[in-house]
Amino acid sequence: MSGELSGRRALVLFLCIAFSVAGCAQEERVLRWGADPSGGAPYVFTDPAHPDRYIGYEKEMVEALAARMGRRAVMVATDWEGIVPALERGEFDIIVNGLEPTADRAARILFSKPYYVFQLQLTVRRDERVINSLEDCRNRLVGTLGNTAASRLLAQKGIRFRSYAEPGTAYRDLELGRVDAVLMDVPMEIYYARGNPRLRPAGPPFYRGVYVIGLRKGDEALKAEVDAAIEAIMRDGTLERILRKWDLWDDAQAELQAAVKRGEEPRYEMTAATFNWTDALARLARAALITVLLAFGAMFIALSLGLSLAVGQSKGPSWLQAVCTVYIEFFRGTPVLVQLLFLYFGLPQIGIALPGWLTALVGLGLNYAAYESQVYRAAFEAVPRGQWEAAYSLGMGPALAFRRIILPQAFRIALPPVTNDFVSLFKDTSVAYAISVWELATAYRELANATGEFLLLGAIVSAFYLAMSLPLAHIARRLERRQQRRQALQALVVEAAT
Amino acid sequence: MRVEGLRKKAGGRQILRGISFEVPSGATLGIIGASGSGKTTLLRCLNGLERIDDGFIECGEVRLEAGLSEEEYRRRAKLLRRRVGLVFQHLHLFPHLTVMENIVEAPIHVLGMKREEAERAARELLEEVELQGLADRYPESLSGGEQQRVAIVRALIMRPNVLLFDEPTSALDPRRSASVRALLRRFVAQGHTMIIVSHAIRFLEDLADQLLYMESGEVIEYDRATELLQDPKDSRTRDFLRQAI
Ligand SMILES: Nc1ncnc2c1ncn2[C@@H]1O[C@H](COP(=O)(O)OP(=O)(O)OP(=O)(O)O)[C@@H](O)[C@H]1O
Ligand SMILES: [Mg+2]
Numbered sequence: 001m002s003g004e005l006s007g008r009r010a011l012v013l014f015l016c017i018a019f020s021v022a023g024c025a026q027e028e029r030v031l032r033w034g035a036d037p038s039g040g041a042p043y044v045f046t047d048p049a050h051p052d053r054y055i056g057y058e059k060e061m062v063e064a065l066a067a068r069m070g071r072r073a074v075m076v077a078t079d080w081e082g083i084v085p086a087l088e089r090g091e092f093d094i095i096v097n098g099l100e101p102t103a104d105r106a107a108r109i110l111f112s113k114p115y116y117v118f119q120l121q122l123t124v125r126r127d128e129r130v131i132n133s134l135e136d137c138r139n140r141l142v143g144t145l146g147n148t149a150a151s152r153l154l155a156q157k158g159i160r161f162r163s164y165a166e167p168g169t170a171y172r173d174l175e176l177g178r179v180d181a182v183l184m185d186v187p188m189e190i191y192y193a194r195g196n197p198r199l200r201p202a203g204p205p206f207y208r209g210v211y212v213i214g215l216r217k218g219d220e221a222l223k224a225e226v227d228a229a230i231e232a233i234m235r236d237g238t239l240e241r242i243l244r245k246w247d248l249w250d251d252a253q254a255e256l257q258a259a260v261k262r263g264e265e266p267r268y269e270m271t272a273a274t275f276n277w278t279d280a281l282a283r284l285a286r287a288a289l290i291t292v293l294l295a296f297g298a299m300f301i302a303l304s305l306g307l308s309l310a311v312g313q314s315k316g317p318s319w320l321q322a323v324c325t326v327y328i329e330f331f332r333g334t335p336v337l338v339q340l341l342f343l344y345f346g347l348p349q350i351g352i353a354l355p356g357w358l359t360a361l362v363g364l365g366l367n368y369a370a371y372e373s374q375v376y377r378a379a380f381e382a383v384p385r386g387q388w389e390a391a392y393s394l395g396m397g398p399a400l401a402f403r404r405i406i407l408p409q410a411f412r413i414a415l416p417p418v419t420n421d422f423v424s425l426f427k428d429t430s431v432a433y434a435i436s437v438w439e440l441a442t443a444y445r446e447l448a449n450a451t452g453e454f455l456l457l458g459a460i461v462s463a464f465y466l467a468m469s470l471p472l473a474h475i476a477r478r479l480e481r482r483q484q485r486r487q488a489l490q491a492l493v494v495e496a497a498t
Numbered sequence: 499m500r501v502e503g504l505r506k507k508a509g510g511r512q513i514l515r516g517i518s519f520e521v522p523s524g525a526t527l528g529i530i531g532a533s534g535s536g537k538t539t540l541l542r543c544l545n546g547l548e549r550i551d552d553g554f555i556e557c558g559e560v561r562l563e564a565g566l567s568e569e570e571y572r573r574r575a576k577l578l579r580r581r582v583g584l585v586f587q588h589l590h591l592f593p594h595l596t597v598m599e600n601i602v603e604a605p606i607h608v609l610g611m612k613r614e615e616a617e618r619a620a621r622e623l624l625e626e627v628e629l630q631g632l633a634d635r636y637p638e639s640l641s642g643g644e645q646q647r648v649a650i651v652r653a654l655i656m657r658p659n660v661l662l663f664d665e666p667t668s669a670l671d672p673r674r675s676a677s678v679r680a681l682l683r684r685f686v687a688q689g690h691t692m693i694i695v696s697h698a699i700r701f702l703e704d705l706a707d708q709l710l711y712m713e714s715g716e717v718i719e720y721d722r723a724t725e726l727l728q729d730p731k732d733s734r735t736r737d738f739l740r741q742a743i
Binding site: 384386387389390391392393394395396397400404405408409412486 | 542545546547576579580583584586588590591592593594603604607608609638652653656
């Protein structure tokens with residue numbers, strides 16, 4: 001996500017700098033606002049008609065606010081999950097991105113007056129029979145966006161959920177049956193799910209929370225300016241016009257605006273990050289288990305497929321050799337991350353929709369098979385030709401000689417490098433986070449994002465990885481040493497024989 | 499075993515230039531020659547490991563000849579190997595298998611012998627070559643002489659009609675080489691048909707019935723052993739014998 005955007009973000013940053021320099025010259029004041037435009041409809045997102053432009057109701061709203069404040073709005077594209085730290089680092093002055101004023105955020109940043117009342121909507125597949133409300137989702141898997149009111153509500157209720165970085169992906173996985181329901185803020189539901197004939201809302205929208213603008217601690221003056229501007233665009237009907245245009249106007253908005261105009265502080269619901277250590281550790285342990293499962297499963301595929309590839313590449317008919325070579329070069333020459341994304345998002349288009357964990361297992365297995373095939377090949381070449389000939393001279397055919405004489409010896413030669421590869425594979429399981437598989441890296445990102453405990457959770461997750469990879473690395477080293485001793489001995493024997 | 503006009507080219511060079519001989523059943527042929535004269539290549543041809551370019555090799559009813567299709571050649575080579583056992587110069591024992599497993603591997607998987615039966619036969623042969631205590635050791639832990647005898651037993655258990663030896667004593671000190679010689683003498687007495695390549699002429703004395711001296715892939719002299727040793731006809735044979743003794 002962040003990778004695919006970084007080019008665009010760099011451009012935006014560059015433009016920001018260019019404009020702010022130009023702005024200084026004219027003494028023009030800017031309002032730098034941060035938002036995540038990827039999958040960000042209808043808040044702020046890339047205009048499908050003009051891919052070089054952002055549109056969205058929040059963009060129009062910020063521009064109205066900025067006009068009121070006598071400033072020029074400049075958008076800074078950022079990542080939703082890192083949006084608060086980015087504000088704190090000063091990458092922009094305000095967050096305008098459907099931000100909910102939670103208690104844990106209140107400890108770090110300031111909030112403006114609310115500008116929008118949001119509700120949550122549960123969506124299911126059209127043919128769903130069982131799920132009609134959130135209560136029906138116990139023991140089912142619900143998709144949502146990470147670190148949102150919806151995800152916090154699900155965590156509070158103890159419902160198993162999978163966090164997505166983009167709403168579009170969540171709804172697509174719902175269609176494909178990879179999750180059983182999706183819970184999302186109504187604006188996103190309107191934009192991404194309402195028109196989809198394969199999906200339907202499960203029950204009415206529920207929960208009432210508000211969006212606010214986030215500011216750095218200590219920016220009280222800017223907060224006063226922003227609050228005044230929000231009130232102003234409510235009073236003169238600008239905000240209503242924008243919301244109506246985006247089909248987001250409803251009674252709840254009317255109530256909110258009436259209260260703000262009366263100078264009241266309206267009360268709304270608010271989620272809180274629920275975090276207890278026993279729950280977090282249990283979720284981490286589950287992630288560790290999935291990591292182990294991924295590593296072993298993928299290695300099994302890599303070893304068996306790698307063997308076939310090695311044999312096919314060196315002993316098969318020429319067309320098979322070509323196929324094997326193309327396979328190996330393809331999988332070694334393209335990033336495993338891209339391969340996983342392709343399997344996860346590309347294959348469903350031809351009717352193959354595997355669950356995320358299986359996609360990761362198969363994807364890593366296919367990728368590592370290419371590498372293991374080369375380990376095998378080197379190992380086969382390291383078995384002296386005399387071993388083949390001794391087997392032949394005893395009357396064995398090629399298949400028997402391969403199976404009984406060559407393969408066991410090649411396997412011993414391959415064992416140390418294979419073990420080393422297994423250690424790498426173990427760590428590479430973390431790419432599965434890109435397709436939201438609940439393994440250690442995903443667990444770390446989500447638990448840390450939800451709690452801010454980046455250091456402590458980082459240490460724990462590292463400990464999990466080390467507890468599994470260190471013993472393996474140790475075994476690999478011992479195998480290597482044993483191999484070296486054996487080779488030295490065999491060299492002596494051969495020397496003695498000649 | 500009969501060989502006629504055998505020619506073999508490798509790496510752009512003519513390595514064997516028309517070799518002919520005949521070893522009657524129960525007889526032993528000794529092949530002598532300088533290093534690089536093609537002795538190993540000849541044995542590899544006799545074992546079907548190399549494809550010959552001209553001539554034929556006949557052993558019982560199996561006839562391997564030049565000009566066969568690839569497939570047919572391979573089929574006959576396989577049949578030939580069932581009749582002809584080869585003890586390699588560098589032995590090529592299987593390092594991942596114990597002595598016993600080295601020996602019974604082929605009888606079980608090629609001949610389809612039962613494991614107990616194969617192991618019983620192996621034990622008898624190991625006893626015969628005085629290696630009874632070593633069945634469970636791995637080749638790398640054996641001395642050169644012990645490895646040599648394991649390789650012999652591994653070939654012998656297939657009950658070949660003809661046994662080929664490539665330099666059976668090149669790796670051994672004089673005492674060990676004497677004991678291998680004693681073993682081969684016993685094989686002669688038991689009526690085995692053998693072809694032994696060696697450049698140690700002393701080793702072949704009173705072991706071989708016939709001797710064949712070759713140089714650059716050519717048979718220089720081929721005669722009864724006593725004749726060739728006592729009264730070599732060719733001056734090149736005489737030179738070789740003088741240098742060797
Ligand atoms: N596959 C091959 N390609 C090219 N040259 C070969 C090949 N095999 C054997 N030769 C050459 O053929 C010649 C005869 O080799 P060979 O091993 O048969 O000799 P030898 O009589 O057994 O020698 P030694 O007594 O040293 O074992 C050598 O010059 C060798 O380099
Ligand atoms: Mg040789």
